[in-house]
Amino acid sequence: MTRAPPPLHDLWTRNQLQRANLADLKQYLKEVKLPMAGELRDVAHRVKLHMDVVHEKLTIHVDGTSVSPFDLKPAQLRKQVALLGKDPQGNKDELLTLLIEHLQSTSTSSMPSRSDDLKATPGVKQAKAILEIAATDDYSAILSASGIDVQPSSSTAIMRKAYLKLSLLVHPDKLPKDFADATRAFQALVTAYEMLSQPPELITAVPSKAKHGTMEIMRSNEGCHRTPVHCPRCHQAWGLPSHGCEPFDFNFLMMGLKTFHCATCLFEFGCMSAEHHCPHCHRRVEYHPNDFHRHLTCASCSKTYGFYMYKISNRREQEYRAAIRATQETKLKDKARKDERTKRASGRQTKSDDMGSTQGKETLFAMNLLDACPRCGDGDVDPTEDSRMSHLRTCTNATKIQAYQIKMRHLSQVIILPLASSQKKYN
16 A cells, blocks of 8 residues: 655654645545545545554454455445444444544554554553654644644634643543653643633733823734624624624623623523624634634634724723622522522422322333332333333323222231231230
8 A cells, every 4th residue: 555755644643634735635545546525624534544544554354354444345334333333324434433443442453663652552642742742842733633733823712622632641640650751741731732822912011191100901903803793592693783782892792701691582691602703704613712812713714813802991991890790799699599599498308208209100110210100000011211101101091090009009008907906016
């Protein structure tokens, strides 16, 4: 099979094929006779799967013969995925991903050129890659080692996703105790996330005209827009003048300081739950309050934009913040009172009374905690919840139900009478 050129191979070693040139990736797929259709992310993933199979020597046994997963016919591929207990529905890339990931988790083979890495745990491999990249201070490349393409202009949500994915692998508690560079690798990851996620130096101090000797913090609005924000429930636009919103309300929403009610459906939402859209292509984008002072690049149209910061007087801002703080304190007090009432109410209601009722017994029967139906006494019902719920819906035979109730009353009397007679003897 065709070997990748050194630059492409190096990116595969670092799990950063999404940073490769699209033309190089398609040329590789052309040489190995694989489909070249799709965007950069899809093409890079397809190349990664093929290089994993080639360099890690992953094969599967079919009819007594070891073959490459890429040589399987569609019907054979679906069959192999189904044998793994996975859903065989999906395109070829999705099925190959499931199969190759299974082969990687069970394979004991190793790649000659990096045998030491493959013998190590996945976390050690990632930690070594992070330490190697950290020497160049390429913070975006460190986060991209997660397999997620991270750029300096990526949103904080994407950076955080990459950071969390890597931290689950390279945290010192996850790595072997004999790996001496565990702490250093994790510190390099934390530094990369902090350096990329914090806002750039867009804030400058300028002399204030209000008082002599004071400084006023201003931020440039160059390249910034009032990005479209929509209600997450009814998807209607938020912040229109007809809704009674002030221009600077945009600042407080985007910084995560205040929640607002939709003028259409009255749903309350904040910046994390709201729908945010690119001001250029109007496609939906991910947003985090840390992005308010940054410039982002849209993943759909690749255009860069920032978030407009409206001017507000110091007095008005202080009044606004005080009102927000008072509202938040009121909500917290109301929530505490509600939780206390709920706690007292649940304490008054005994669990035994609830489970002793007919409805409670039916619930226990549906959960397979009672062997027989509490209505008719039938004990030959399938233990699955669906079967038992279906039985309860159809259990309406009045004669059978009445006979079972008489039987249960008789049994209870038989049990109680000996107890009463024994008590008389002792009295």
